[in-house]
Amino acid sequence: xxxxxxxxxxxxxxxxxxxxxxxxxxxxxxxxxxxxxxxxxxxxxxxxxxxxxxxxxxxxxxxxxxxxxxxxxxxxxxxxxxxxxxxxxxxxxxxxxxxxxxxxxxxxxxxxxxxxxxxxxxxxxxxxxxxxxxxxxxxxxxxxxxxxxxxxxxxxxxxxxxxxxxxxxxxxxxxxxxxxxxxxxxxxxxxxxxxxxxxxxxxxxxxxxxxxxxxxxxxxxxxxxxxxxxxxxxxxxxxxxxxxxxxxxxxxxxxxxxxxxxxxxxxxxxxxxxx
Numbered sequence: 720x721x722x723x724x725x726x727x728x729x730x731x732x733x734x735x736x737x738x739x740x741x742x743x744x745x746x747x748x749x750x751x752x753x754x755x756x757x758x759x760x761x762x763x764x765x766x767x768x769x770x771x772x773x774x775x776x777x778x779x780x781x782x783x784x785x786x787x788x789x790x791x792x793x794x795x796x797x798x799x800x801x802x803x804x805x806x807x808x809x810x811x812x813x814x815x816x817x818x819x820x821x822x823x824x825x826x827x828x829x830x831x832x833x834x835x836x837x838x839x840x841x842x843x844x845x846x847x848x849x850x851x852x853x854x855x856x857x858x859x860x861x862x863x864x865x866x867x868x869x870x871x872x873x874x875x876x877x878x879x880x881x882x883x884x885x886x887x888x889x890x891x892x893x894x895x896x897x898x899x900x901x902x903x904x905x906x907x908x909x910x911x912x913x914x915x916x917x918x919x920x921x922x923x924x925x926x927x928x929x930x931x932x933x934x935x936x937x938x939x940x941x942x943x944x945x946x947x948x949x950x951x952x953x954x955x956x957x958x959x960x961x962x963x964x965x966x967x968x969x970x971x972x973x974x975x976x977x978x979x980x981x982x983x984x985x986x987x988x989x990x991x992x993x994x
Contacts, residue, residue, distance in 0.1 A: 721855050722751045722778060726771055727787035728759040729840070739787070739844045746848040747855060753778075762789050765876040765890040766968065768818040769899065773948035775806055775819075783851050786810035786819075787844065795838050798846060799870050802826040802860055809847050814873030821875045828860055829868030878902050885910045886990040887951065889968050896961040897954040900989045904945040907991065914993040918943050920953065921964040933957075953989065 723743060729735050740752055755774045759767045767788045775784055790811045799816055801808040801824035808824075810816055816824070830850055836842050853863050878887040878901055887902035918926040930942040933956045941960065946952040954960050961967070967987050 720751055721747070721749070721851075722753060722782040723851060724753045724755050724774065724778065724782060724784045725757070725787070726755040726759065726767065726774075726784070727757045728761045728763075728767070728789065729757050729787060731757055735840060738841060742841065742845055743848045743851070746852045750851070750855075755784075759788055760968070762792070763968070764789070764815050764818050764873060765888065765901065767815060768875065769890045769901070769948070769950070771819045772821075775808070776804075778806065780805040781807065783807045783809065783854070785844070785847050785851075786815065787840070788815060789813050790840060790843055791838075795832055795843065797832060797865075797868065798830040798843065798850070799868065800828040800830060800850060800854075800860065800864060807851075807854065807860075809850060811843075812868075812870050814871045816870065817872040818875045826860055826866075827868050827870060828863060829865035829870070830863065831865065876901055878906060880906075880910060883994070884990055884992045886988055889966055889987050889989065890950075892961045892966070892968050895954070896959040897952050898960050898964075898966050898989075899946065899948075900951040900953065902951040902989075902991070903949050904951075905949075907945075907951065910991075911993055916994070917992045918951075918953070918989060919992060920989045921966065924964060926953070951989070 736757055743750055743752060756770050759770060771786060784806060792813045795811060797812050799810055799812050801816055803820055803824040808816060830846060832838060832846060850863060854860060876888055878885050885902060887900040889898050890901045891899040926941060926943045930936060930944045933954060936942045936956050938957045941955050943951060943953050955963060
């Protein structure tokens, strides 16, 4: 049984998700298709990398992960096929791969796209589907494209670290409007070094302990915990943390603005002071 996951910023408003699945099933009707998310915010690489990283590690070995995020940020000339920790990842050559893996892939292959083709979404996913089928049929990954391809890289979004604090960015807001920050439990504990701490956000909002679950606080109270993906989460028990506190997710465009967006940037970061 061959699993194929789909992650995209396409949404569900039109026919594209269904058409992409149809393409894959035409190539191999026995593929097991799994949707991870089609609601990634357009162009939001930190959000996409968080979602993919959290999901991929839970799949069986040799799963194929197709990522359709910002396919046309630059003129597409090649697709990437990475094999890493016994998982296949197929995506655009747009820098997202390095943000997901946070390290060099074990194997990286470039798949050239036809110069004469009209490079729309369905053409790209058709190439992905045919690539999956070649690998399923036992063709060597080294022979399906250009080995050791020189691909675009983007640095993963990392928290800012100082001796007395660590500052993270809000990378995801879930369906309950809980806020996820790009600080892992390991990063927190290493920087904490057995000291006390205060999690500070929205000017004067402070949390000074880590909960194990939402039930650790009363209904309506705020809390911080490390979620199942291992990242810091700020929430309100049976409430709406993002809406109530005015917190917003990180965006590359906002981070590049210096004046108009400064107030919004304050709400995109969470700082933990150690004492």
